[in-house]
Amino acid sequence: MVPEDLLDRLSLDPQRQRRRLEFLEIGPRDEELLQEIREFGRAHVDEIVEDFYRHLQRFEETRQFLGGPDRVARLKQTQRAYFLRMLEGGFDSAYFESRLRVGDAHQRIDMPPEWYLGAFALYLRLLIQRLRMHYRHDPDHLCEIIQTLTKVIFLDASLAIDAYIAGGYVQRALAEQLAEMAEKATRALEEKAELERLKTDLTNMIVHDLKGPIGGILTVTQLALRKRGASEETHLKRFEQIQRSARDLLRMIENLLEIDQMESGRLELRVEAVEVEPLLQECAAEYRAAAEMAGQTLEVKVDGELPVLATDRWLLRRILNNLVVNAIRHSGSSATITLGAQPTENQLEIFVADTGRGIPLEEQAMLFQKNRRLPRGAHREDTGLGLVFCKMAAETMGGSIRLWSEPGVGTRFVVSLPIS
Ligand code: HEM
Incomplete structure (x- = not known):
């Protein structure tokens, strides 16, 4: 004025x-x-x-x-x-x-x-x-x-x-205060909406992951019921398939339950002396058939003697299972998947490597994040909650997980655990 x-x-x-x-x-x-x-x-x-x-x-x-x-x-x-x-x-x-x-x-x-x-x-x-x-x-x-x-x-x-x-100073000051409050309220609403979105994404990831093995069990069971007269060998193969799908389902459900327990600090480690090489062999034996069905080779490679770890055997085994399933799913046919371990100064590095198609750089950084967005329109067999589990479990065990990958060359996940 x-x-x-x-x-x-x-x-x-x-x-x-x-x-x-x-x-x-x-x-x-x-x-x-x-x-x-x-x-x-x-x-x-x-x-x-x-x-x-x-x-x-x-x-x-x-x-x-x-x-x-x-x-x-x-x-x-x-x-x-x-x-x-x-x-x-x-x-x-x-x-x-x-x-x-x-x-x-x-x-x-x-x-x-x-x-x-x-x-x-x-x-x-x-x-x-x-x-x-x-x-x-x-x-x-x-x-x-x-x-x-x-x-x-x-x-x-x-x-x-x-x-x-x-x-008009008073109105201006009031308007400024109101604008500040409105901005705070908008920010809070946006944060809430983001949280809701993350929750929905997570629920979608879970539902998406569980649908695969359940579908597998249903299809194979239907086939077995419809073709009663099939040979015993065919039936056996189908039962094996059902067993694999059921095991996958169980692994995913366990991942979810344990992620929840680790997040709330309720997971108690059952530490015991663990010999790593037999554990790698066990894991390879369990998943070899699945790898072969996918046209892949699954092997264990350990040079020299490995130290005995004081750690949670069950949790380590579950990390390996998830990494191997991940490799089978994503490395493509004709890849070689290698489970191995090698000691460094005060850690044991356990790895699952494959000669598959690799992971693009932009996806690598988000791979271990629970709250990452699902790539829109991406069609993947599973959303990778297993890797989220692996990271949390490795950290709960006092270790860490890292990844090296090059598209067209392969991928290598390394879990480092302390040698006590
Ligand atoms: C007893 C209290 C005050 C008196 C009597 C006074 C007096 C004045 C006067 C006569 C002017 C010229 C106004 C015009 O252009 O018509 C002026 C301008 C100004 N005064 Fe004060 N002042 C006082 C307090 C303050 C205080 C506390 C500050 C703080 C630093 C301040 C900073 C200024 C400034 C920056 C201008 C220039 C405003 C413009 O750019 O138009 N004054 N003041």
């Missing part, structure tokens, strides 16, 4: 101006006293203005408004004029308007009112400090002068408040 309108906007006509002066009891005696100290004021205005800005420079909240030395020098000039005008008295419409204008200038630059009003008290203090010396032999008169100055400075402060209200 245009500052010229301020008097109108505030309906501060001469009648109201007079009422305000009456309320503050500003009258002819005050005009006399102001005239009396005018000379004194002129003599001290420069040092008062210096002290005023020294004080404003001391606080970050006010310093940030002042800018560089040139700007401060200009402000000192306007401040000097402001101060001298105060001692002139004659509180007419022009005076009211000039004070409203100054208030308006401050509200426009969004100066918080607490600093602006605080500076009026500073003015009074700086004046009293000097007047005390000057009138030290006449304390009653000093009191009278201080009263006058207090009234005039309060008049200015009241006009400053008017300018803040008329200039």
